Amino acid sequence: MVNYCRSCFQPLKIYNQGFLSIFPSNHDKLTKTLTKLYFKQVNTNHFIHAFESKSALKEFLSFIHYELGNTLEEFKGAIHKEEVPGLFERYSLQTIYEHTFHENTVNIIKNGEFISYLQPIINMDSGDIYGYESLLRVKDQSIFPSQLFEVARKTEMHSILDKKAREIAIESRTNRIPQGIKSFINFLPSTIYNPAHCLKHTFQIVEKYNVDPYDLVFEVVETEKIHDVQHLKSILETYREHGMKVALDDVGAGYSTLDMLSKLRPDYIKIDRKYIQDCHMNKDNQTFLLGVMNLAKDLGITVLGEGIETKEEFQYLKEIGIDLAQGYFIGKPSPNPSLLLFDKENRQLAGL
Helix, strand or coil: CCCCCCCHCCCCCCCCCEEEEEEECCCCHHHHHHHCCCCEEEEEEEEEEEEHHHHHHHHHHHHHHHHHCCCCHCCCCEEEECCCCCCCEEEHHHHHHHHHHHHHHHHHHHCCCEEEEEEEEECCCCCEEEEEEEEEEECCCCCCCHHHHHHHHHCCCCCHHHHHHHHHHHHCCCCCCCCCCCEEEEECCCCCCCCHHHHHHHHHHHHHCCCCCEEEEEEEEECCCCCCCHHHHHHHHHHCCCCEEEEEEECCCCCCHHHHHHHCCCCEEEEHHHHHCCCCCCCHHHHHHHHHHHHHHHHEEEEECCCCCCCHHHHHHHHHCCCCEEEECCCCCCCCCHHCCCHHHHHHHHHH
């Protein structure tokens, strides 16, 4: 059997017909379920069944899922074309189930065309464009981004999608974003097992498109739950060794508590949206914001307020001296950065 870490994950091939192998690990209920479905027992820990169509494969998996519920992740299985294959990759039954029932979306992740939508980030003092956050989109808009990333997570393809997102974001700077304007690019730490190896492709893309590394800010995304702080620190240090900047997203939520700032020392922090909303009148939010800004100042960290949707929120953040701003009040994500200007009317509304 060939083993891959998730950063080198090989997507399943769902054949029109073939064989489903399951390894029940002496689990009585799964063994009984496979017996009910007339799976052939190869040995004590290997059951196999032929399927004549993808519909038949779905029926097998649906019945097993119904019987076993949320425990499919505990067991291994494989899909193969020959009854007695050579080397083959084993996956969790949950991964096989998700690949089978989300095959169209999996194909988009593998072969679809993607583009970067760009949302402007402005310098709060001047109102000038400081950078853009790059947001991955399917070019034909056939699937919502949230659905795309959710399926990628369920099918263990989030590393593949994350890698593509980084490449598209870097490529999108070409002839669109001038040198000196930052690109904020999301990344998933859980897909980076060995920073030197897993990020090698990203650094090659930077060289390929002749992008100044100083213009790139790699941002830990909001959905990540970080358990290994030292590992995350090594990832951030690897980016920095190649001349790039790093950011923590959603500070104040989940793992991004204030004590993390002194441990990780990011170049930028983005304040969680819940502290931005109604910050002009919510005293608790104001206390948090002022605390973060004081700590960030001591550590030399640039503070960005994201999710700004109203003039009042914007004006309060400007009054307390936040460095950078992002949100629908400033500009929505768009495929064309030339449209993403903080227009004259909004500048006047915001007092710039």
